[in-house]
Each structure stands twice: as structure tokens, then as C-alpha cells.
Amino acid sequence: MMPSVPPRVRTLGLNKAYAVPVLSDVNFECLPGEVHALIGANGAGKSTLARILCGLVRPDAGSMEFDGRPYAPRHKRDAEAAGVHIVHQELNLVGNLSVAENLFLSDLPRRWGCLRLGELREAARTALARVGLAGLDPATPVAALGVGVRQLVEIAGALARACRLLILDEPTAALSDPQIERLFDHIRRLRASGVSVIYISHRMDEIARIADRTTVLRDGRIVATRPVAALPVAEAVRMMAGRDPSAHAAAPRVPGPIRLRVRDLRRAPAVRGITLEARAGEILGLAGLVGSGRTEFLRAVFGAERADGGEVQVDDSPPRRFSSPAEAVAAGLAMVPEDRKEDGLMLARPVAMNMSLASLASFRRASGLLAAAAERTAVGQTADRVNLRCASLDQPVTELSGGNQQKTLIGRWLMRDAAVYLFDEPTRGVDISAKAAIHELMGDLARRGRACVVASSEPEELMSLCDRIAVFARGRIARVFERGEWTHERILAAAFEDPAGGAQ
Ligand SMILES: Nc1ncnc2c1ncn2[C@@H]1O[C@H](COP(=O)(O)OP(=O)(O)OP(=O)(O)O)[C@@H](O)[C@H]1O
Ligand SMILES: [Mg+2]
Structure with missing residues (x-):
């Protein structure tokens, strides 16, 4: 029997491959007024599915429906016209523009064409106050802000728009507790007014609190879709990994000299x-x-x-x-920075080069040449230690999922011995x-x-x-x-x- 109200969004047999299949036969749906959690290990395909839903990536096969009608956004703009907005996992603000300009970036030509700067600032103040940033001057360049505040600015931008489907890709990764509470209040309010929310997160406690249903992705396939109450954390973790996570009893540590x-x-x-x-x-x-x-x-x-x-x-x-x-x-000293995009990784360069960057000196021979084979071996071992998932060590970092980019950066400093x-x-x-x-x-x-x-x-x-x-x-x-x-x-x-x- 057909439900009287069609899903807000539904995907039918979506497929997407880059070098290897990333999404296979994905049938996913999110109902009106539903908060639907999407979980899965790093590289499972969560962000890719989100990007397809908001018109940033085209599927290779399959189709979509939005409120019961065919939906095939060719650009982000098409998705936004339908009321689909996303807060990205990787922060996407433009550093040298102001907070206000970033908030309304995609609307700038349409709504603020004749440079009504006063109005723009006022709208920005309202949007910022909504996420608890009432004190932030909308004229501040985004480059001057920390990652947490930037994440709030992105969320403010999405909340300021008329939304029918809001996709949050790891929205709380850089937020602290009171800000998470505030975000959850917003999500509950959106849900009550019939907006659909797709919530991508690795934090199981958050999902238990905010989501109605959970879909688990593993290697690009949907393993299960269940009401949150019917999916205990341990089972979800097992489903994501496809095996039992190993329990690990660590040896005690003894503090030594300063x-x-x-x-x-x-x-x-x-x-x-x-x-x-x-x-x-x-x-x-x-x-x-x-x-x-x-x-x-x-x-x-x-x-x-x-x-x-x-x-x-x-x-x-x-x-x-x-x-x-x-x-x-x-x-x-060694440091793994907060902002992996700006301070850390060379995104267009291969994984191997990004990993060995801090320890190149140790692979230098008297001849001045790099001991390429030794470097390669060390990179491979480090990749294993951090559990890196990539097609090859020659893949550019930009093609890795967010979590695997982070592991690359940690690997770099593990390869270098520091005090x-x-x-x-x-x-x-x-x-x-x-x-x-x-x-x-x-x-x-x-x-x-x-x-x-x-x-x-x-x-x-x-x-x-x-x-x-x-x-x-x-x-x-x-x-x-x-x-x-x-x-x-x-x-x-x-x-x-x-x-x-x-x-x-
Ligand atoms: N532009 C691209 N080119 C090649 N491969 C890509 C590209 N974008 C994504 N991939 C690959 O697709 C797979 C899924 O990536 P995706 O970003 O969707 O994972 P995710 O579930 O969001 O992971 P995470 O939890 O780490 O954010 C990964 O193996 C990734 O390397
Ligand atoms: Mg992701």
C-alpha cells in the first residue's frame, strides 16, 4: 500500500564509482519531519550520498524522487531551489570574505545585488544570533575565526534558508557541549515544522538523542535501516565494521621526567x-x-x-x-593541527608524499637522494598503523574521505620521531x-x-x-x-x- 505522504527524498538504486565502486544500489529514504541518521566507517560513502542529494555529484545510475516527484539536480543551485541545503563536513567558507558575505554567498547576486550592505549585515546578525554568535561582527573575515566558530557560521547559513531537507555532515565535530545542545534545539524545531534532516555523525550518543531512524552504510551498501531504539550501539558498530571491534586492554603508563x-x-x-x-x-x-x-x-x-x-x-x-x-x-615537537585543509595537507598531492613530508630527512642518503624504497615501506607500515583506507598510496589526498585525510595527517607525525x-x-x-x-x-x-x-x-x-x-x-x-x-x-x-x- 502506498503511504499517503511520499518520502521527502528517496533514492532508487543509486550507483557511483570513482576508481572503485563507492555507492552500490543505494535505496535510501527520509520522510517529512524525520531526522534520519546516516552512519558508517570512514570511506563508507556517506558524504558521497549527501553530495548526490544536493546536486554536487552526479550518480552513475539510479534515480531520485523529492516529495514524490522525479528529482535530478544538475547543480547545487537546482537542489537549493527545491529547498535542499547542506552543511559540509569539510569547512567550505571562503577565508578572505567576511562572515556576512559567506553566510549569503549563494544568494549574493539575487538578494543583495545592489549592495545593500546594511541589510546584509542585519540579516547576518540575526542568523548568527540563532547559533549563539550574537557577539560576532558580521564584517570579520572568516580567516580570523577558529574551526568551531566557522562550523557555527556554516550552520547559521543553512538555518537562515527556507529548508525542506537539511543535510548535516558531521556538524558537531568541532563544537562543544552547549553549542551542540543549541543545534539540537534547532533540529527539533525544524523537525516539528516538517523539515527533514539527514544527520551524518560518528558520535553514537548524539544519534541516540536526536535521530528517529538510522541507516548504516558499509562499503557503499546499505546494511540496515532501523528505528534508533531498535539499533543498540554495539550492534551498529558491528554492522559498520562487518566484524566485532577488538577489545583492547592497554598496559599501564608510568610518568617519567618532564x-x-x-x-x-x-x-x-x-x-x-x-x-x-x-x-x-x-x-x-x-x-x-x-x-x-x-x-x-x-x-x-x-x-x-x-x-x-x-x-x-x-x-x-x-x-x-x-x-x-x-x-x-x-x-x-610535532603537531597535528585542527584545520587539516589549511595547516596540514597538500590536498592535490599523493598520500605517500603527505605522509613522509615531516620525516624526509631520515630517508636521505649520503648521496643526497631519497631512499625511495625505504620511504615507501615506512609509509606503507604507517598507513596500516593508522588504518588508512585508500585505493593506493599514490592517490591524491583530496580524493580520500574526511576521516582518512585526518589519518594521513596523523601518520605524517607518527613517521617522525618527536619528544x-x-x-x-x-x-x-x-x-x-x-x-x-x-x-x-x-x-x-x-x-x-x-x-x-x-x-x-x-x-x-x-x-x-x-x-x-x-x-x-x-x-x-x-x-x-x-x-x-x-x-x-x-x-x-x-x-x-x-x-x-x-x-x-
Ligand atoms: N573525487 C573522488 N575521487 C576518487 N575517489 C573519491 C572521490 N570522492 C570520494 N572518493 C572515495 O569514495 C569513498 C567514499 O568517500 P566518502 O567521502 O563518501 O566517505 P564517508 O563515508 O563520508 O567517510 P568519512 O567518515 O571519512 O567522512 C572513499 O573511498 C573515497 O576515497
Ligand atoms: Mg564524509
Whole structure:
């Protein structure tokens, strides 16, 4: 029997292949007023399906229907005309344009043709207030914003439009708890007004809270579509991986001598005097809200931003401030940055080259030539260690799924031996089993006497991974918790503290 209301969107036998099949015979549907979660391991095809739905990628075979009518968007514009909007996994804002211009980029010629700048700014303010960014000046260039704020700006842009189907591809990867709550409130409101939402995420707790049904993709095929209540997490994880995720009991870690000492590091306005140390064998977590200064702190330690005051000391080297990442690397630091597109990867270059970039010197022979075979072997081993999924090591990084791009970047620094590893949101967009693998790698590094410093906006991640957690608030450290002292609530409470006691 035909349902009286057709699905908002339905795909019939979709197929898509690049070098290899990426989507095979996908029959997917999302009902009006439904929040439909799409889950699957890195590279399963989630973003590709999303891109087809919003006209960015053409399927090789199959068809689609929207509200019961044939739907074959040839461009993003066609999809937007139907009311389909997407917030991308990879941030897509244009750095040198302002926040306001980015928010209404695709509408600029139509709605704001005669440069009604005042109106544009006003509309931007309303859109920003909706996601809790009331204080952000719409004239700010996007390049000046951190990843979390950029993600909120993208979400604000999508929410400002008349939507019939909203696709969110890993929308919360760089958000902290209060912002996630706010986003969920919006999603619930949209659902109540009949809008359909496709929600792509690796965070199973979020899916349990916000979604009505879940579809699991594995290697480009739909394995199951079920009401959320009928799909326990363990089963979902099994379906995604096609096997039981291995339980891993890690050997205990014993802290050794101090390898990183940071004294009163400052960089106006975000970092306002940070003192901390990390020992050999230790994983130190940095918690805090978006904008609390964690990223700026790590960048200042690493010399990616110039600090205005304070000192950094690695092992017994003289305390100093690094004025470039090259200096920091020479002193024994390694850093996996938050923004893999801008600070990390050379997207058009092969995986192998991106991975060996930081350790080329170790493959140099006296003759000055690279020991190509040794390099190749090391890259292959590292790719295995991080669980990388790609067609070949010669594939350009831009063709990898988001999670596999992140693993490439982590692989680069694992190939180089460093004393201290700085990780900024290392598992953003990484699937559950790869996340466990990355956590294991960090544990191995620590057990082999390295110090790891990890910033994450997921308190659960830090609580399961770290030996100590320093909570940042407004550019200072509000509290440092030892294992056993912390709870999610205590970390959150500290994140809202004002460590300066109200004084600026
Ligand atoms: N332009 C492209 N050229 C070649 N291969 C591609 C291209 N885009 C995607 N792929 C491949 O398609 C597969 C699916 O990628 P997709 O981005 O859809 O995965 P995903 O499920 O979104 O993964 P993630 O969780 O890591 O974001 C991957 O193996 C990827 O390498
Ligand atoms: Mg993806």
C-alpha cells in the first residue's frame, strides 16, 4: 500500500564509482519531519550520498524522487531551489570574505545585488544570533575565526534558508557541549515544522538523542535501516565494521621526567598566561569551550603563531619561544593541527608524499637522494598503523574521505620521531574503530616515553584517553584534574569559570 505522504527524498538504486565502486544500489529514504541518521566507517560513502542529494555529484545510475516527484539536480543551485541545503563536513567558507558575505554567498547576486550592505549585515546578525554568535561582527573575515566558530557560521547559513531537507555532515565535530545542545534545539524545531534532516555523525550518543531512524552504510551498501531504539550501539558498530571491534586492554603508563614545560605563555587576546608541563609517558588533555584558547595555545607553543610572552622548553634545551614550526620541529615537537585543509595537507598531492613530508630527512642518503624504497615501506607500515583506507598510496589526498585525510595527517607525525606530540582535535571526523586505533597509537607513544598533549571538544574522549585534563577558560587554565577526580559535569563547570575572577 502506498503511504499517503511520499518520502521527502528517496533514492532508487543509486550507483557511483570513482576508481572503485563507492555507492552500490543505494535505496535510501527520509520522510517529512524525520531526522534520519546516516552512519558508517570512514570511506563508507556517506558524504558521497549527501553530495548526490544536493546536486554536487552526479550518480552513475539510479534515480531520485523529492516529495514524490522525479528529482535530478544538475547543480547545487537546482537542489537549493527545491529547498535542499547542506552543511559540509569539510569547512567550505571562503577565508578572505567576511562572515556576512559567506553566510549569503549563494544568494549574493539575487538578494543583495545592489549592495545593500546594511541589510546584509542585519540579516547576518540575526542568523548568527540563532547559533549563539550574537557577539560576532558580521564584517570579520572568516580567516580570523577558529574551526568551531566557522562550523557555527556554516550552520547559521543553512538555518537562515527556507529548508525542506537539511543535510548535516558531521556538524558537531568541532563544537562543544552547549553549542551542540543549541543545534539540537534547532533540529527539533525544524523537525516539528516538517523539515527533514539527514544527520551524518560518528558520535553514537548524539544519534541516540536526536535521530528517529538510522541507516548504516558499509562499503557503499546499505546494511540496515532501523528505528534508533531498535539499533543498540554495539550492534551498529558491528554492522559498520562487518566484524566485532577488538577489545583492547592497554598496559599501564608510568610518568617519567618532564619533557615539555610551558611557562606563562601569552598571545593576545586568546592566550593569557598558560603554565603547564607534560611528562614522558603521559597524555595530557586540554578541555574547554570553543574559543577558550586551546588551539591558539598549541599554535603558539609550536611557533605557528608568535607568542607575545612566556617560554617553552623541550627536555633540557634552553627555554625559548619558537618563531616558526620548523624551529619547533627541530627542537623535538610535532603537531597535528585542527584545520587539516589549511595547516596540514597538500590536498592535490599523493598520500605517500603527505605522509613522509615531516620525516624526509631520515630517508636521505649520503648521496643526497631519497631512499625511495625505504620511504615507501615506512609509509606503507604507517598507513596500516593508522588504518588508512585508500585505493593506493599514490592517490591524491583530496580524493580520500574526511576521516582518512585526518589519518594521513596523523601518520605524517607518527613517521617522525618527536619528544612531544601536540594533537588538536585529532579524531575529528574519524570513525569509531579508527578512533580507538588512534587512541592506541597515542598510548603507544606515551609508553615509549613521549609526552602527548591532546585538545578535544569531547570530554568523553579526554576522560577515556588522558592521565590528566587541564580545562581552559578564557585563555587561562581554570582547573587541572587528575584521573579519578574528573566527571563530565566538573569539566563543564570549570570550562564556564572565569579563572581571572572577573578581572580582565
Ligand atoms: N573525487 C573522488 N575521487 C576518487 N575517489 C573519491 C572521490 N570522492 C570520494 N572518493 C572515495 O569514495 C569513498 C567514499 O568517500 P566518502 O567521502 O563518501 O566517505 P564517508 O563515508 O563520508 O567517510 P568519512 O567518515 O571519512 O567522512 C572513499 O573511498 C573515497 O576515497
Ligand atoms: Mg564524509
